[in-house]
Amino acid sequence: MSQLVVIATVVAKNESAEQLRGELLKLVASTRQEDGCINYTLHQDNENPAVFMFHETWESPAHLASHIASGHYRAYAAAAESLVAGRSVNRLTRIG
Numbered sequence: 001m002s003q004l005v006v007i008a009t010v011v012a013k014n015e016s017a018e019q020l021r022g023e024l025l026k027l028v029a030s031t032r033q034e035d036g037c038i039n040y041t042l043h044q045d046n047e048n049p050a051v052f053m054f055h056e057t058w059e060s061p062a063h064l065a066s067h068i069a070s071g072h073y074r075a076y077a078a079a080a081e082s083l084v085a086g087r088s089v090n091r092l093t094r095i096g
Helices: 017-032 061-069 071-080
Strands: 004-012 037-044 051-058 084-092
Touching: 004 017, 004 061, 017 037, 017 051, 017 071, 051 061, 061 071
Parallel strands: none
Antiparallel strands: 004 051, 004 084, 037 051
16 A cells, blocks of 8 residues: 555634644654654644644554554644644545
C-alpha cells in the first residue's frame, strides 16, 4: 500500500490562536517519534493567524489510526476542545 498524506486544518476560536498554537506545538516532537510517521509539520497561516495546518505523511492508514489513539494526541484533543472553531482533515494518495 502507498503512503498516506494528511492535510489537517485547525481553526482557533476568536482570541484563542496563541493558546491553540501552544497545544498544537506539543504534538510535534512526540508525533515525529511515532512508528510509521514519515513527516509531521505544523504551519500557521500568514494572513490569518487563527488558521493552522499540518502536513503529515504516514506509512499506512493503520499508523495514522495509532497516532489518533496515542496518549499525546488524546491529551491535545482534550486540551484544545474549547479552543477550536473548526477543523478539516483531507486524507490523500500521491498520484504524480
